[in-house]
Amino acid sequence: MPDQAELARFEQAVLPHLNAAYNLARWLTGNEHDAEDIVQESYLRALKFFAGFRGENSRPWLLAIVRNTCYTWRQRNRVSELSTELDEEIHGIDSGSASPETILLASAQGEAVQRALEQLPVEYREAVVLREMEGMSYREIADVAGIPVGTVMSRLARARGRLQQLLRSERPREATA
Amino acid sequence: MSCHETQELIHGYVDGELDLVRNLEMERHLRECPACAGVHDTFRALRSATSNGSLYFQAPTRLEQRVRKTLQQTAGLERRMHPIPIYRWATIAAVLVLSIATTWRFAVRREQPAAAELLAQEVVASHVRSLMASHLTDVPSSDRHTVKPWFNGKLDFSPTVEDFASRGFNLLGGRLDYLNNRAVAALVYRRRQHLLNVLIWPSREQSDEAMQSMERQGYHLVHWRKSHMTVWVVSDLNPQELGQFAELLQRGQ
Numbered sequence: 001m002p003d004q005a006e007l008a009r010f011e012q013a014v015l016p017h018l019n020a021a022y023n024l025a026r027w028l029t030g031n032e033h034d035a036e037d038i039v040q041e042s043y044l045r046a047l048k049f050f051a052g053f054r055g056e057n058s059r060p061w062l063l064a065i066v067r068n069t070c071y072t073w074r075q076r077n078r079v080s081e082l083s084t085e086l087d088e089e090i091h092g093i094d095s096g097s098a099s100p101e102t103i104l105l106a107s108a109q110g111e112a113v114q115r116a117l118e119q120l121p122v123e124y125r126e127a128v129v130l131r132e133m134e135g136m137s138y139r140e141i142a143d144v145a146g147i148p149v150g151t152v153m154s155r156l157a158r159a160r161g162r163l164q165q166l167l168r169s170e171r172p173r174e175a176t177a
Numbered sequence: 178m179s180c181h182e183t184q185e186l187i188h189g190y191v192d193g194e195l196d197l198v199r200n201l202e203m204e205r206h207l208r209e210c211p212a213c214a215g216v217h218d219t220f221r222a223l224r225s226a227t228s229n230g231s232l233y234f235q236a237p238t239r240l241e242q243r244v245r246k247t248l249q250q251t252a253g254l255e256r257r258m259h260p261i262p263i264y265r266w267a268t269i270a271a272v273l274v275l276s277i278a279t280t281w282r283f284a285v286r287r288e289q290p291a292a293a294e295l296l297a298q299e300v301v302a303s304h305v306r307s308l309m310a311s312h313l314t315d316v317p318s319s320d321r322h323t324v325k326p327w328f329n330g331k332l333d334f335s336p337t338v339e340d341f342a343s344r345g346f347n348l349l350g351g352r353l354d355y356l357n358n359r360a361v362a363a364l365v366y367r368r369r370q371h372l373l374n375v376l377i378w379p380s381r382e383q384s385d386e387a388m389q390s391m392e393r394q395g396y397h398l399v400h401w402r403k404s405h406m407t408v409w410v411v412s413d414l415n416p417q418e419l420g421q422f423a424e425l426l427q428r429g430q
Contacts, residue, residue: 007252011245018244022236036240043244044251110231117232131192132228138194157188160223167223 010050013058014043020059020134021066027129028070028122038073042066060136064144067126074122116166124159131156178202183213191220197313197349197372296409299356300400301393303363304374304411307352313372314350314365324351328362336362336377336406339429346373346422366422373412373422380407388423390416399423 021042025035042065055061117125123145130141131152138152145152178186178199183206189195190203207214307313316327325338331353340348349365354376361378386402397416400409401423410423 004252007248011248015241015244018236018241019233022240023234026234032234032237035234036237036243039236039240040244040247043248047248047251110229113226114232117227128227132224133230133233135228138189138192153188153192153194156192160188160220163223163227164219 006050007047010047014046014050014062017059017062021062023133024063024066024126024129025070027117027125028067029073030118034073038066038069042069045069057140059134060140060143063130063134064146067144112167113163116163119166120159120162124155124162127152127155128159128163178206180206180210180213183207183210184216187213187217187220191217191224196308197317201317296357297391297393297398300374300376300398300409300411301396303354303356303376304396307354307363307365307374308372313352315352317350319348319350321348324348324364327351328353332360332362334362334379334406336364337429338364339426341366341422341425344421344425345369346425368412368414368418368422371412371414373410373414373419375426376409376411378407380405388427390420392416401427403427 018039021039022035025038025042026032029035029038042062046062046065049065053061117128120128126145127141130136130144136144138149141152142149147155183203186195186199186203190200195203207217316324318324318327319340319342321338321340325335328336328351338348338351342348346366346368349367349372351365352363354361354363356376357378359378361376364375364377366373366375380402382402383405384402385404388399388401390397390399392398396411396413397419398409398411399419400407402408408426410419410426412419414422
C-alpha cells in the first residue's frame with residue numbers, strides 16, 4: 001500500500017539508521033553477506049509496518065525488527081550457540097578483580113576486544129552492541145530485545161564479566177605470539 | 178551502601194541509569210572503598226574499550242543503493258496492484274476537506290485553554306522525565322553560588338537561585354530543560370522524600386499573574402508570573418507544603 005509520498009517519509013525517517021541496522025546485523029550474524037541480506041529484508045518489513053508506527057524515535061523500532069529478523073535467520077540456519085548458559089539472575093556476577101593489570105586488559109586493543117565480543121552468547125552480545133555502540137538507554141534496549149529493564153542490567157553485567165575474563169585469558173596468548 | 182549492594186548496582190551506575198539518591202550513595206561508597214573503586218575503574222575502562230567506535234561496522238555504500246532500489250520496486254509494484262479508482266479519490270478529498278475544516282474551527286476556538294493545558298502537560302512530563310532517567314540535575318550542588326553561575330552562557334536570562342534548607346527544602350541542583358518551545362532553567366529541591374522541580378523562563382507578557390494551582394496525573398502544580406518571569410513548580414508533595422514553598426520562592430524573587 002505504500003505510495004511514493006509514504007515511501008519518501010519512510011526513507012527520511014528510517015534510512016538514516018542504516019549503519020545502526022547493519023552494525024547490529026553484522027554482530028548478530030557474524031558475517032557481512034548475511035548481514036546485508038538481513039538489513040534489506042528488515043527494511044522491507046519495516047516499510048510494511050511503517051503505517052502503524054506512531055513513535056518519534058524510529059531507531060529502536062527499526063533495530064527491534066532487525067533483531068527479530070536476525071533471530072529468525074539464526075533459527076533457520078541452526079545457529080544455536082550457547083543460549084544455554086544464560087542465567088538472568090543478577091547474583092553471582094563475576095565482579096572481577098581490581099588490579100591495575102585488569103584495567104590494562106580492559107583497555108585492550110580493538111582486535112582482542114572484537115574477538116572477545118564475538119565469543120559472547122548472542123543475547124549478551126546484542127546488549128553490549130546496543131549499549132556501547134548505539135549508546136541506548138536500558139529502556140530502549142529493553143524495547144528492542146523485548147525483555148524487562150532489570151534483565152538488561154543483568155545481561156550487561158554478565159557480558160562485561162565475561163568480556164573481562166576473555167580479555168584476561170587473551171593476554172598470555174598475545175605475549176607468547 | 179554496602180559493598181554487596183555496590184557490586185549489584187555498579188553497572189547501573191557505570192551506565193548512568195541509577196536514580197539520584199542511589200547515584201549519590203554510590204559516589205560516596207566509591208570514594209571510601211578502594212576495592213569497589215577498582216572494580217568501577219575496570220568496568221569503566223571496559224566500557225570505553227567497547228564504545229570507542231573501532232568495533233562499529235559501517236554499512237557498505239552499495240547496501241544503501243540496494244535497499245533504496247528494493248523499497249522503490251516494492252512501493253511501485255504494490256501501487257500497480259492496487260490502483261485507487263477516481264471515485265474513491267473524490268471521497269478521500271471530500272473527507273479530507275471536511276476534517277480540515279472541522280479541526281480548524283476547533284483549533285481556533287480552543288486555542289487559549291489548549292495552550293495552557295499543553296504547558297501543564299509539558300511541565301508534568303519534564304518532572305516525570307527528570308525522575309525517570311538519571312538526569313535530574315546537570316549541576317548537582319546544594320550551593321546556590323555554584324548553581325546560578327552554571328546557567329550563565331547556557332540561557333539568555335539568569336534565574337534567581339535560593340536555598341531554603343533552613344525551611345526544609347534542600348536545593349539539589351539545576352539543569353537545563355526545554356519547555357514551551359524554549360530552553361528553560363530547572364531547579365531541583367527536595368522535601369523529605371519528595372522532589373520538586375522549579376521551571377523558570379522569561380515571559381513576553383508585561384503584567385504579573387497571581388499564583389494558580391492545579392493537579393495533573395497525581396502531581397501538584399503551582400505557577401505564577403512575576404517581574405517578567407514565568408515560574409512553574411511541580412511535585413508529588415502535598416498542596417499545602419507546595420504552597421508554602423511557592424510563597425518562599427515568590428518572596429525570594
